[in-house]
Amino acid sequence: MSERITGAEAICRALLAEGVDTIFGYPGGQIMPFYDKLYDFTDSLRHILTRHEQGAVHAAQGYARASGRVGVVTVTSGPAATNVITGLGDANIDCTPIVVITGQVGVASLGTDAFQETDVIGITQPITKWAYQIRRPEEIPWAMARAFYIATTGRPGAVVLDITRDAQVGTLDWSYKKTNYIRSYNPAPELQPGEIISAAALINRSERPLILSGHGVMLSEAEADLLALAEKADIPVATTLLGLSTIPSDHPLNKGMVGMHGNIGPNIATNNADVILAIGMRFDDRVTGVIKSYAPQAKIIHIDIDSAEFNKNVKAHIAIHADAKTALRGLLPQINKADRKEWLATFDRPEKVEQAEVIERETDPKDLGPESPMRMGEVVRKLSEATGNKAIVVTDVGQNQMMSARYSSYTMPKSLITSGGLGTMGFCLPAAIGAKLAEPSREVLAFMGDGGFQMTMQELGTILEYRIGVKMVLLNNNYLGNVRQWQAMFYNNRFSATPMVNPDFVAIAAAYGIPAEDVSCRAELDSAIARMAAHDGAYLLNVNIDPTDMVFPMVTPGSAIDNILINATDKYEA
Amino acid sequence: MEKKQLFTISVFTENQVGLLNRISIIFTRRGLNLESVSSSASSVHGIHKMNFTCNSDRETMEKVISQIERCIDVLRAFLYTDDEIVYQEVALYKVPTQKLLDEKDFERIIRVHNARILELTREYTILEKTGHESETQALYELLAKYGILQFIRSGRICITKSPTEHFTRYLEEQEARGKALCGSSEE
Numbered sequence: 082m083s084e085r086i087t088g089a090e091a092i093c094r095a096l097l098a099e100g101v102d103t104i105f106g107y108p109g110g111q112i113m114p115f116y117d118k119l120y121d122f123t124d125s126l127r128h129i130l131t132r133h134e135q136g137a138v139h140a141a142q143g144y145a146r147a148s149g150r151v152g153v154v155t156v157t158s159g160p161a162a163t164n165v166i167t168g169l170g171d172a173n174i175d176c177t178p179i180v181v182i183t184g185q186v187g188v189a190s191l192g193t194d195a196f197q198e199t200d201v202i203g204i205t206q207p208i209t210k211w212a213y214q215i216r217r218p219e220e221i222p223w224a225m226a227r228a229f230y231i232a233t234t235g236r237p238g239a240v241v242l243d244i245t246r247d248a249q250v251g252t253l254d255w256s257y258k259k260t261n262y263i264r265s266y267n268p269a270p271e272l273q274p275g276e277i278i279s280a281a282a283l284i285n286r287s288e289r290p291l292i293l294s295g296h297g298v299m300l301s302e303a304e305a306d307l308l309a310l311a312e313k314a315d316i317p318v319a320t321t322l323l324g325l326s327t328i329p330s331d332h333p334l335n336k337g338m339v340g341m342h343g344n345i346g347p348n349i350a351t352n353n354a355d356v357i358l359a360i361g362m363r364f365d366d367r368v369t370g371v372i373k374s375y376a377p378q379a380k381i382i383h384i385d386i387d388s389a390e391f392n393k394n395v396k397a398h399i400a401i402h403a404d405a406k407t408a409l410r411g412l413l414p415q416i417n418k419a420d421r422k423e424w425l426a427t428f429d430r431p432e433k434v435e436q437a438e439v440i441e442r443e444t445d446p447k448d449l450g451p452e453s454p455m456r457m458g459e460v461v462r463k464l465s466e467a468t469g470n471k472a473i474v475v476t477d478v479g480q481n482q483m484m485s486a487r488y489s490s491y492t493m494p495k496s497l498i499t500s501g502g503l504g505t506m507g508f509c510l511p512a513a514i515g516a517k518l519a520e521p522s523r524e525v526l527a528f529m530g531d532g533g534f535q536m537t538m539q540e541l542g543t544i545l546e547y548r549i550g551v552k553m554v555l556l557n558n559n560y561l562g563n564v565r566q567w568q569a570m571f572y573n574n575r576f577s578a579t580p581m582v583n584p585d586f587v588a589i590a591a592a593y594g595i596p597a598e599d600v601s602c603r604a605e606l607d608s609a610i611a612r613m614a615a616h617d618g619a620y621l622l623n624v625n626i627d628p629t630d631m632v633f634p635m636v637t638p639g640s641a642i643d644n645i646l647i648n649a650t651d652k653y654e655a
Numbered sequence: 656m657e658k659k660q661l662f663t664i665s666v667f668t669e670n671q672v673g674l675l676n677r678i679s680i681i682f683t684r685r686g687l688n689l690e691s692v693s694s695s696a697s698s699v700h701g702i703h704k705m706n707f708t709c710n711s712d713r714e715t716m717e718k719v720i721s722q723i724e725r726c727i728d729v730l731r732a733f734l735y736t737d738d739e740i741v742y743q744e745v746a747l748y749k750v751p752t753q754k755l756l757d758e759k760d761f762e763r764i765i766r767v768h769n770a771r772i773l774e775l776t777r778e779y780t781i782l783e784k785t786g787h788e789s790e791t792q793a794l795y796e797l798l799a800k801y802g803i804l805q806f807i808r809s810g811r812i813c814i815t816k817s818p819t820e821h822f823t824r825y826l827e828e829q830e831a832r833g834k835a836l837c838g839s840s841e842e
Contacts, residue, residue, distance in 0.1 A: 206677045207684070211727045214672070231727055262836045264829045265669055265730045389721035 083254040088218035089118035091253055092182065092244065095225035096126060098257045101153050103127045103144065103518060105137040109157025110197055112184030114249035116155075129518065129547060132539035134161045136511040138168025139537070141179045143515030145172075146498045147473055147523075149302070151233050152179040152515065158186055159197030162243070163204065167505055169239045170208040174502030175323060176296055178237035180228045187246040188216050201243040210238030218251035226260040235268030236387040237300060268386070270402050272411045280358075280382045280399045281415030287356035287380075289424045290316045291347070293339060293368075296323035296501075297361010297385065303406035304328065304494045307360065310413050315421040317428060319347030321362045323501045326491035330470070336428050340368045341636050342483040345431035345645055345653050348636065352643040353427070354379045361385060361405040364394040365502070370642035384408040431653065438647045439633050444488060451604035454627040457484035457556045463606065464526055464554060465489040467614045472524040472552075473498060473516050477509035477533030479563035481556045483632040485528040507536030513551045514543055524552065531557040531583050541593040550618045553590075558626040559583055566631045570649060586623040597621035657712035661690065663735040663742065663813055664707040664720065667697060667822050669728040675705065678729070681722045687711055691744070693810030699826065702730065708811050731825050735815065742813035746791035747773070748782040749805035750798055755780055758801065768794045779804055 086094070092115050096104070104126055108116040119128060131137040134156045141152025152172075156165055162183040172179045185191070186198045205212045211231045215224050224242055232240040284290055298307050304327050311318050311328070317336045318328050328335045337344030339351060348370075351357070357379040362368070369375040375395060383390070383397035384405060391400040401408045442448070443458025461484050465472065470490035476482040476499040486497060498516055500508040513527035534555055544551060556562075561579040568576050590597035600609045600622055613620040634653065635646045645653040668674050675694060682689055690708040697704035709716070716734050723732040752775065755761045765772070770784040784794050791808055 202673055203676065206673065207680050212673070262833045263727065264826075264833060265728050267829070267832065387725065389718075389725045391721070393718055393721070 083256050085252050086255045087114070087118065087249065088221050088244070088251050088253060089114040089249045091218065091221040091255060092225065092249070093118055093122045093126060094255065095222060095257055096153065097122075098259065099151070099225070099229040101126065101151070103129065104153045104155055105129045105131055105140045105144070105515065106155035107131060107134050107137055107157070107161060109161050109184065111158040111186055111246050112155060112161075112182075112244075112249075113157075114246065115182070115184065115244070129514075129543065131511060131514075132542040133537065134164035135167055135507065136514075136537055136540045136543065138165045138172070138179065138181060139505075139508050139511035140515035140518075140540075140543070141181075142168060142172050142175075142177045142508075143475060143498055143512030144519040145177050145179055145515075146512070147495055147516035148519035149495065150178075150519065151229060152177070154179060154181040156181070157184040157197065158201070159199050162199055162201045166204065166208070167503070169205055169241065171500050171503040171505045171508065173208050173210060173239040175500065176237045176300060177239070178232040180232050180240045180242065182242045182244060184249070185214065185243045185245040191245070201241065205241045208239070209241050210236075212241040212243070214243040214245065215248045216245050218248045218253040221248060221253065222255075222257045226258060227263065230260040230263065231266070235266070269404070269407075272403050272407055273401070276399055276401045277408075277411045277415060280401060281412055283356055283380055283382060283399065284314060284316075284358065284412075285417045285419075288421075289350075289354045290314070290356040290358060290421075291350050291354040291379075292316050292318040293321065293357060293359040293362055294318055294324040294327045295321045295360060295362025297405045298324060298327040299494055300361065301386075301404040301406040302494070303360075303404070303409050306406055306409035306413065308332070310409055310416060313413065314416045314419045315425070316358070317347070317350065317425055319343070319350070321365075321368055321501075322486055322499065323497075324362060325486055326494050326496035329492050330490040331492075334425075338486065339642070340365075341370070342487065342632050342634065345435045345634050345647070346428040348634075348645055349431050349643045349653075349655060350428065351376050352378070352641065356380050356382065358382045359384065360409070363390045366394070369395065370636045370640055370644070374641035434647065434653060435634065443484070443630075449603065449627070452602045454601070454625040455603050455606060456630045457481065457626055458488045459603075460554065460556060460606065460624050460626075461485050461488035461528060463610055464552075467610050468524045468526065472496070472526045473520060475499070475509050475513040475516055475525060475527045477529040478504045478506045479530050479533065479561070480566060480630070480632050481528050481530040481533070481562070484556070487632075489526075506533040509533060510537050510540045510551075510553070511543070513553070514540060514549050517549050517551050518547075521550075525550070527551050527553045529553065529555055530562055531555055531559060531581055531586075532561045534586075538589070541590065541595060544595065544619045545593040548618065552613055553619070553621040555586055555621065555623045556626050557583065557586070557623055558628040558630065560628050562626075562628070562630075563632070565628070569631070570637070586621065590621040595619045595621055597623065600624045657714055659710050659712055661708055661710050661737065662713075662716045663737070663740055663811060664709065664716070664723070664732060665735065665813065666705040666707070666723055666732045667699075667730040668703045668705065669730065670701055670703050671728045674703075674726070674728055677726050678705065678723055681719055682707070682709060685715065685719065687715070687719070691810035693812055695812075699823070702826075706811055706813060730829070731822050733815075733821070735813065739817070740813040740815050742787070742811050743785050744788055744791060744809050744811050745783065745785050746795070746806070746808040748784070748795065748798055748803055749779050750782065750801050750803055752777060752780045754801040764794070764797055768797070770794060
């Protein structure tokens with residue numbers, strides 16, 4: 082005879098069976114049966130009580146992105162369920178495996194506008210990979226197994242399980258089997274040899290190939306395979322924002338990031354390339370610029386595990402339906418050794434121009450003295466170097482994000498965690514908490530603006546309670562900087578609703594027992610960084626940033642990807 | 656811009672709650688109006704078949720099909736133009752009986768349009784006609800002058816003209832994949 086247990090206990094046991102040891106969450110009415118049972122599992126399931134449900138889901142995202150493991154969230158019904166919506170949308174668009182369990186009112190109350198009832202499935206369907214309501218306890222093992230399988234395989238994503246009170250308090254005969262098969266869902270399609278052969282032929286014939294390495298390379302842990310192929314065929318590699326750290330920053334074939342605030346070289350090369358090998362990326366509009374003038378000379382080989390991405394934004398001449406690792410391993414033996422010195426040399430000039438006109442101004446601003454506020458690039462670069470370029474960099478959204486992405490250096494994979502698709506302000510602090518819990522041995526640098534920090538700064542409470550050693554850097558310009566930049570460039574300097582009157586951030590950190598300091602001018606930066614680096618535990622630097630600092634290069638909206646501003650007035654001339 | 660035309664989308668799904676919503680929001684997101692919807696059991700036990708019609712261009716519809724197929728519990732989605740399928744709709748018309756009795760053309764209308772009388776009372780008569788939308792609409796317009804009390808037209812149902820059953824083959828492949836993975840085709 083199998084054991085009779087409650088649904089609440091079945092959830093706990095299923096989590097353990099799926100290898101979960103950390104949960105981010107917040108209790109409340111309709112999830113209380115689970116939380117009561119969780120009390121018995123304290124030794125095996127670590128629960129991190131965030132200060133807001135949005136914090137819980139972003140923390141789970143940070144945990145998943147840093148480790149490659151699934152992030153788990155448990156919250157109650159109603160407002161708690163609606164508070165996780167932003168994180169669900171964010172995780173799903175950025176292919177982050179998370180399983181979010183929401184409590185739900187009793188079955189008899191469903192559809193009656195009962196207290197804290199909300200239509201969780203109806204609300205979450207458009208922004209999840211799978212959303213399912215559990216009404217009976219016997220469904221729990223089946224649905225939990227499915228949830229973890231769906232969240233983690235294929236193109237990873239967000240899964241919601243809406244578990245009614247009845248299912249939690251009712252009982253079932255316990256038996257659990259992990260799933261590796263769903264009839265309607267094949268996350269590991271067989272590699273089609275025909276496509277591999279034609280793709281290889283195209284690459285071997287090409288004179289100006291360019292690799293675009295996306296998040297999919299990281300998700301399938303294909304970094305070594307990417308490098309092997311790039312080196313064998315001597316192909317320059319550019320990454321998307323979420324593809325940063327799939328190839329070390331200092332590798333000679335790494336030509337930087339593509340997109341709106343990407344590097345000049347790869348953006349120019351995009352429109353000169355004759356073949357683009359796009360791996361695990363989805364041709365987002367921030368990557369392509371205006372689509373009709375994107376990569377006009379290139380035949381596009383698109384590798385993706387999600388076949389719905391093929392031809393969605395950019396027409397694929399060859400579509401390889403596979404994960405990055407499987408496809409790259411299939412391609413490698415078919416690819417000829419090559420030497421593309423001439424093509425690679427075309428990156429030199431844009432690199433030199435960007436270095437002189439953009440990068441030096443940001444990282445070594447000779448036009449500003451030691452008593453002046455700082456530029457974001459110099460702060461980011463110094464902090465990255467202070468960690469030996471080994472940190473996990475977590476960013477918020479806006480100028481701080483682009484500057485952190487651009488001026489950090491990456492020496493190992495899974496080193497940048499940022500909200501790419503959704504662009505969620507407030508993402509950074511909780512995501513950094515999750516990242517640090519997942520990878521306690523790595524330094525976690527959280528770069529935020531003063532705007533984004535204040536969207537989720539209640540999570541300082543989580544840092545306090547669990548002593549999470551996140552190094553926080555506020556790139557504080559007392560403005561919503563990215564919007565300000567657009568107002569300066571496109572809205573005639575009309576700074577509508579972007580200046581911010583800010584609190585004393587050091588005092589706020591102090592209230593949470595977190596050491597912090599104001600860094601008001603350049604002369605103070607090095608010693609402040611040294612003190613933060615030497616401190617074992619959480620630390621906050623509130624860095625005074627020049628509000629006129631802007632992110633360049635920039636492909637302005639509606640422009641072709643090779644139409645690039647190097648400052649507010651001048652374009653890059655090829 | 657490619658020309659718009661009417662497409663029929665057939666979707667085979669597992670019998671799971673909420674799938675119709677998950678699928679219809681894919682159309683909604685792109686601002687596509689569904690002309691008709693119908694859903695019923697398919698010829699395969701436990702598998703449902705949904706039919707949608709939608710006016711759009713082929714490129715957009717192909718993207719929609721990919722996004723539908725991406726949904727968990729959707730088995731396959733197919734895109735058809737009218738020449739690839741045999742399709743029908745059913746329309747019901749409720750008209751005042753007295754008006755019909757007074758009309759000398761009444762019998763001819765029913766005969767020419769191949770309509771059936773489902774119910775006849777002193778107050779009203781219910782007619783049924785099966786056919787393409789243009790045909791049920793033609794009858795509607797003839798009856799309109801007598802005053803139509805109620806009218807409803809079903810969503811389009813269709814069967815393909817293709818000699819091979821692509822869906823059946825797909826299902827067999829998936830079952831075989833399941834057997835190879837876990838020794839049985841059961842989830």
